[in-house]
Amino acid sequence: MSKELTLLEGKLDATGLRVGIVCARFNSIFVEQLLSGAKDALIRHGASESDITVAWVPGSFETPLVIQKLAKTGKFDALIGLGVVIQGATQHANMINSEVSKSYAQISLETGIPVVYGVVTTENIEQAIERSGSKAGNRGASAATTAIEMANLLKLIPSAAKK
Numbered sequence: 258m259s260k261e262l263t264l265l266e267g268k269l270d271a272t273g274l275r276v277g278i279v280c281a282r283f284n285s286i287f288v289e290q291l292l293s294g295a296k297d298a299l300i301r302h303g304a305s306e307s308d309i310t311v312a313w314v315p316g317s318f319e320t321p322l323v324i325q326k327l328a329k330t331g332k333f334d335a336l337i338g339l340g341v342v343i344q345g346a347t348q349h350a351n352m353i354n355s356e357v358s359k360s361y362a363q364i365s366l367e368t369g370i371p372v373v374y375g376v377v378t379t380e381n382i383e384q385a386i387e388r389s390g391s392k393a394g395n396r397g398a399s400a401a402t403t404a405i406e407m408a409n410l411l412k413l414i415p416s417a418a419k420k
């Protein structure tokens with residue numbers, strides 16, 4: 258008798274999920290919009306406001322350390338980093354982007370908790386406006402739905418050694 262395949266897919270249901278969001282204050286005019294998009298998406302998908310923790314740090318470069326600390330508490334199902342790095346504004350932009358994205362991947366692999374990259378990297382302020390709640394959507398909201406899907410997907414994968 259043939260067995261059906263096993264499909265692992267995270268539902269977009271944030272009921273009961275505990276989510277930490279770490280926000281960079283640099284370019285905060287845009288990051289506030291990303292945060293509001295992320296909170297709105299979490300709550301519209303069933304999360305409770307009391308299950309959402311928000312931390313602010315000076316810039317995107319500082320987000321990984323706080324995300325790592327939060328991940329190690331064991332109190333979160335998913336973590337999201339939000340920031341806006343505008344290329345035109347700094348020569349550090351590429352360095353910040355690559356360090357931050359590498360760190361997020363490393364933290365999630367180390368801790369087993371999804372860390373979602375909600376850092377908007379743009380060439381100019383116009384693109385930052387577009388991606389923080391106008392014509393290109395809200396990257397905070399899409400980071401939140403990614404966090405929900407990944408947190409639920411990981412819950413479906415048994416951690417026990419049974420094969």
Ligand code: INI
Binds near residue numbers: 281349
């Ligand atoms: N931080 C950002 O989040 N976005 C930026 O565009 C940015 N620029 O342009 O420099 C930025 N710099 C600050 C950086 O993240 C650190 O806070 C700083 O280097 C101190 O470590």
